[in-house]
Structure formats: structure tokens, C-alpha cells
Amino acid sequence: MMDPLLSISNLSVNFKTERGNVQALDGVSLEVNEGETLAIVGESGSGKSVTALSVLGLLGDSGGVSGGDIEFAGESLVNASDEHRREIRGNQIAMIFQEPMSSLNPVLTIGKQVAEPIWQHRNKSWKDAICEAGKLLELVSIPDAQERLGDYPHQFSGGMRQRVMIAMALACQPKLIIADEPTTALDVTVQAQILSLLKNLTTELNSSLVIITHDLGVVARYANRVAVMYGGRIVETASAAELYRNPQHPYTVGLMNSIPTLHGKPGARLNTIIGQPPDLSNLPSGCSFHPRCPFAKPQCMQSKPKLEEIFPNHFRACFGYEG
């Protein structure tokens, strides 16, 4: 088998806050293979965005990697120089955020913003870069793309802005695209169009795609493989088909049972996971899911279960729930 494109091993990330130390990631291990679409699912605060930001080296002043490593195409990113990391970020890894307005500059035209990375990283003249920007906007199905190069972000709808973000992400033909809740703020009809577009374009480029989401429907429709996060750890990973057919971590099982679906029995009581997600500045001992787990045993309160392969290519971190 080929080496993975991205390999995160035992990554821990801490933030210093007024309330004290927040351990946002607690030994995350994750691989992304070439050409695959991986979904990271989990509830808010589970560490999905922090995982993405650490890959890009965007943790800010208060955050830092306190253990583990991130390798991209065989190179360590944690130990790389700032300059080298910036180079990789611009050229080989691109990120798409939930709120495109905050990543677009309100006083620059759309054309200039899309052309900028092409001009900077691909050694093209400004005129060629603008021309390429027009083509990219056509590729992401912006109607009348050439005429709209001179428009400003506020003249675009939320869906159109997210298309612009995709165009910018694709500009340098990156090997890896990370999309953090790219459609959470959009209507379902627009979501379907944006995610299909993203999926088709990355497939054409043979790039890898990481979709971060809390929507188990999105995962089922678009991902090859899934990683489930809880309390700053990965608790289960498997292919999408395997995970839905044969979930093995009690949290994954709880999540699957608690969502209403279009094919389930309507009106019945939903199964719920009792309690609340953990507070990362005050994590429970042992497995952080144990206070909510119907199968918790004494061991779960004392030590942290490691991610282990229980079926081929199916990993979970749990001491013993029999699914």
C-alpha cells in the first residue's frame, strides 16, 4: 500500500485561556490517503476544527502542539520552518471555511482575490492570472463568470461566495483540500450543489478531500472513509459503508440512533445519549465518554482506550462494548 498523503500521529494541542489550560486534542491519530474523501464527524467542541488548523499551522498565539507529529507527503510539518509551512499551505494544502465572508476581503474584487494566489504561487503574469481566475469561476458554475470578476463579495449570495472559496482553493491544484463545515450555513439545495461540485472537482484533480461536518447524511453521501471525534480524540474510523452498517464505538452507535431520518419510523421516541458533551478544560478521567456511556466499566474511568483495529481497516478506541 502507498504511504498516506497526510499522517497525524498522537497529536496533542493545548490552548492557554483565562480559565486555564484547554486540551483541545488529546492524542489524535489520523491518516488521509491519496485521492480519498475522508469525513471527520463529531459534535461541536470535539476538536474537528483544531485538527484542521493544526495541519495548516494556524493555531494562533494561544495554541500549540504539545505532542505528536503531522507528516505531509513524508515531511514533518510540526518541525518545519514557518516559511516552509507557508509554502506548503499556499501550494499543496488548501482550506475552505464555513463562513466565506470572513475569509474574503470585502474591499477587493472577486477577480483580484481569486487571481492573487495564482499570481503568487504559479509564477504567472497578472494578466494571465486574471484570465485563469475567470476560468476557475466558470468551473465552479458562477453564472456570467467573466462579467462578475469586478464584483465585490457582498454582491454574491452565500452559496456563490462558497463557490468562490472553492475556486480559490483549487487555484493551485493542491494535493489536499480541507473543507470545515463548508455548507453548514447554506440551504440544503445549495449544499447538495456545492458538495457535489467539490467532490467532482477534487476527483478530477486526484486530490484528497477532508470534509468536516456534524451531518451524518453528508458523510454518507460524500465520504469514502469516516473518523468520529469525541472530546479531542478519534474514537472510531472505518470506511463509510462499514461504519454505518457496523458501528463499534458506543458514541457512534448513540449518534446514529439519535438522528431522525427520511426512511426511519416517524414519531417514535428518539434514542438519546444522556448528559452533555465534556468540558475540555475539565475532561473526565479515563475514556472521556464514560459518564455518558451505558456500557462503562471501572476500567473506563481509569485509563484511556487506544485506537485498535478490530476488523480489517476498522479502528475503535473502547475497552469492550460488544456491538
Add this chain to the structure above:
Amino acid sequence: MKADNIIEVRDLKVHFPITEGLLRRQVGILPAVDGVSFDILRGETFSLVGESGCGKSTTALSVLKMQPVTSGTITFNNEDITHHSASQMRPIRRKVQMVYQDPYGSLNPRMKVGSIIGEPLRVHGMAGDKEKYNARIRELMQVVGLMTDMADRYPHEFSGGQRQRICIARAIALDPELIICDEAVSALDVSIQAQVINLLMDLQERLGLTYLFIAHDLSVVRHISNRVAVMYLGRIVEIADRDTLFSQPKHPYTQALLSAVPEADPELEASRQEPLIIGEVPSVRNPPSGCRFHPRCSQSLERCKTQVPMHQTSGSTVLACHLYD
């Protein structure tokens, strides 16, 4: 008014003025709600669905008269409330309560949770003596699954799901008949959302509540509703009971909306057709002529461009589409 109905809305129009410049000169109208009619049966959950901006919240606010109504009629319990003044609305407002999407934004951060929940009792002069008032607050907290010893805490000390329980406790304080839930579970995490949906359904059974439920998550709507109305750009395009709407959607917009919802099942997904819809909702400022959905409709006919489709009623189903003329 039919005896089973709690609310009847007829040909409701809410048009906002579009103004420009410092003098706020009116330059046009925005027909946010444009001829909406529906009935809500006592004890049912009636849902409004549709993409953002289609007029769901505006419709709900008009029912409470929190929005000036341009034309049409609203009847609540046999009483025409369309032209009611604020003081005439007071007794009605006791019976119709609202729960919003953002539980934090609708809770006063400087008030203790107990007095937030008791506020409607005080406002409507129904607090009674101190002991009775406190007992009622404890009872309400228990009903929605909050610990009664948390009454002295402030909203920021609660999680999102707990805050939504606080809002629900406040909404049921006056024994209302109808609760309008405007995206009330939309911002909650999956596991917490399930808890709140269960709570809403339990309360409906125990207290005989009627819900007007607004949500954009169609799986949630299917789970909780008895009947569903689909809105597009200020108009209702289809109303049907839950099972009919989800298994045999008739309007091309309803079909498109359902095809766009990803199912949490990779095997089902693999066998599904591509979503049927293209483009985005056009601006309500310049709504398309004829059927407002025609520019995005894959089955549109010549007359869809010019003629507004009539609402056709058969049994409990309402449909506005030229394909079924």
C-alpha cells in the same frame, strides 16, 4: 371556522416597504408573504418548510401579530384577530407562545433562570403568592428536565440544550394552547437535538399542545409533524399530511427539496438519483412571474411563466402547480 381548527389563515400578505436614502423614500415593496392560507388542527404539529428567506418566520410572526399584516385574515379560536390592537392581543398572547432558534439571544443574561421562567406569570399577573410562584417554577423546571436547584443560576452557566429547555419552560408557564417553534432545534448538536425533540413530543402529549413547527431539516420535520406546508418565495406550493408528502411529493419543488437531503445511509445514498435542483432562490424583491419556481423547475410548461397556479384542494392536500391542472 371549523371546530377542530385552532388557527385559520386566509390569503395572508405581508409586504415590507423597500426604502432608500436618508429620507427612507419608498422605492418598492418586498412581498415576503404573498397569499398564504392554511389551517392548524387543534393538537397537531403543523410544519412550515422551505429555503431561507421564503417567509416562514414572517408568517409565524404575523400569527402573533408581531408583524403588521398587509391583507388577509387570521382567526384564532373563532376570533378574527387580524385587526386586534396590542391590548386586544394580550389574552391571545397568553395562549400562543414562541420558542426561537437562538436560546441565548432570547434569554436576558442578567436575570436568574428561575425568574426568566417565571416572567410570563408576573407579566400576566398570575404569579400569585411567593410560595405558589416558586412551586410553579420548580414544577416547570422539572417538566422540562432541569434540576430545580439550578433556579438561581444565570443563562451563561447552561449549555445550549439546557438553555433551550429554559425557553421551553418559559413558553409553557401560562398553559398555552399553541407554541410556535421557529427553528427551535436547528442550532443544537445531534445528541442534544434528540433530547429536545423528545421533550417537545412528550409535552405535546401531556399538555395537549398544538405546534406550528418551523425547521429547515426535513428529517426532523418528518419525525415530528402531522402535516407539512412547503413554502417557496412567499407562497405555499403544497400542503399534505406527513406520509403523503414524504412518500409521494407532488410539487416539483417538494420533490427537489427532498432529493437534496442526504440520507444517513451510504447504501441508500449509492442508489439515489442526483439532486434535482439547480441554482439558488432568486430575490423576493423581483420575484419571477407566473409560478415563482418556474426558472428552477425541470418540468416547467409555457403557462408556468405567465400564470400564477391556483391552489387546488383535494381532501387534506393542497397543491399549486400547473402540471396537475
